Amino acid sequence: MDKHCAETTSDWMAKKLVGIMRDHPNMTSKGVEVELRKYGVKPSKMQIFRTKNKALNEIEGTHAESYSKLPSYAELLRNNNPNSCRPFVGFDGCFLKGPFGGVLLTAVALDANNSIFPIAFAVTECENKDTWRWFFYYFQEFFGPLDNNIPLTFMSDRQKGLNLAYEEIFPDATGRHCCRHISNFKSQFPGILLKSFFWKAAKSYDVVGYNEAMASIKDINIAAWRYLDKIPRSSWCRYVFSSELKCDHVTNNFTESFNNWVGDFRGKPILTLVDGLRRKFMKKLHKRYQKGCTLTANITPRIAEKLTQISQASRKREIHMASEDTFEIGDGDRSYIVNLSKRIYDCGAFQISGIPCKHAALGIIYRREKLEHYCEA
Template identity: 80%
Template structure:
């Protein structure tokens, strides 16, 4: 052993004594007699620290001097209130001076919806956007006007915009230029807070509604209003409408993104529901122009079998205008089952309602449901929409034509009012013979000849 450091307690003081013991050869612990001496020593307060080295004495002294330079003597009281001198590594002082180590000891802000938001100096946030979002929630929670003096990527400084209020917060990134930390904070408010905060926009409301509406997609406007009141808000009807739509768009994706998924939907329909039909018509003048959706025709195999095996050959066609952001018309084909109930057999969405779109629908209707037996004549009923009669007469020339009397009554009622006229009209359309029909039409002619002329222009089929 080259060096031995003995720390002994004498006269209530601790003294460090350096003892040099030189041996000619290095021996293991079993051949060293020093440990035997210390084991039988009468002084129980002696503490022996051995340092073993394979180097010569000069190297050993050098290493020991380095060891001394890396230690700091600190006086601390022991159990008997006596000062004891201990050796402490200098690295602790370096840790206190290292800003990164102090940063790691700072508190990271964690969202707790049950408790209110409380800021503290030194709090950390994952990035600038996270700090801005929490700051906005804090302002809405406490209800005071906020003025952002600096709102940059390198710093965010905000104050209370009320006159004379001392509330102020400042945050900026730390050494990694990503994590945001609150550098200074003055939490006291000297103003009167108002819950009607200008920060409560529809975008902020939508973010709070996404989680709830994902579980309850059919939530009504009253439910949305009740959910927002939990944040101390009184939103207007327009704010509720906009926030609800934005939340649904966030959950269900917007309509324009959904249109791009139609080809994939058609392929999945053919694979998972064979013997069904799904035709999509696009408009693309040239290869440089992006595809534009125009029409789609869908009918499932179950609808085909239900119509051919369980319904009468009586089909009604009608169109409905769509009120969505992209408009269009929904075209439907329905039949009557054995219980006189309406049975949907096909539907299509087109850009408008005219002869061309109806002819497109009847073409795929004939392709999917046909060919029809000539012994069972088809009967088509409609409300005499523009182009519909001309379209199916080209593809189904043998089909019998019928008109919807309710639509006819609604059309002439808007021009000619009177309960008596309507009663004779329904008497005419429900007649089982020509005599009853002519008598009802004669009564209408005697009351108002203009109504008679309007009804007489409509073609009648035997």
């Protein structure tokens, strides 16, 4: 078979596949082979590869054509998306798999049900301070002006130049570092005990718990203690997080969940990528809206589940009455004062998270009140 005949055959097979792959865009090479055999064709691996690529180009356009249409697509999005922003935003970048490479930069927030809420994304040639500065510049221009009364907090994995970039564009923003990515701690200071005390220090809602954990780290390995002590506590320790924000996250897991959720789009032509993500966002948020319309409680399902766990944990604590709304709660070798009317909780968990802690929960249950009435998240 000469070259011209081979190309003609490949074109014919591609046309047969277009209609099928529109309905099944993730069809595997094996699936392509099965479909072509229905027409009496026994394709080689190279023919399957070429045929599949031609069919995808017909459906999605080529990578080069897609990039050429991107400016007009971006303008369309600007004209049709309302301005909105959340005070707690996670940022991350992931590599694209197409022939032009590139990095997908994303900004993701959390909704009231602790589900991912995509805010913005962009495609850049690489990930460094300059590209992140560009991203933050347009992030501010698109969503700003931001309310200065709301503490704006950015969570990240400390990627190349990211924190330097947002410090220039958002000098008043607070930065949090994902505790799973605090650079080199795990590799430099291995060990189960060090790891457990590190997470105790990060997750403690009060300074006493933090100090106890750090003292244990210092006893085990003073170099590890020195390493952590140099990192600003505001970037990784719960007990110093803003009480206005009502968010106690110490990891960037939700942005990594978003990257996994993006899935196969990372290998698509640019226009298919961005339009596919837009449609996926719309579909997800519409389903979330429909589900929200059916809810009858004042709190979301995940918060309700968390309150159930807190209620169960509170049963293991001791309560001592001081007055109708003031209690002393015994928890192991420590005691905590809870004042429900003044919303004073010694352990600090409620102030940071906006959700009643196990100590407050015991007093609320004692008064035969509902935990959800005390939620501020």
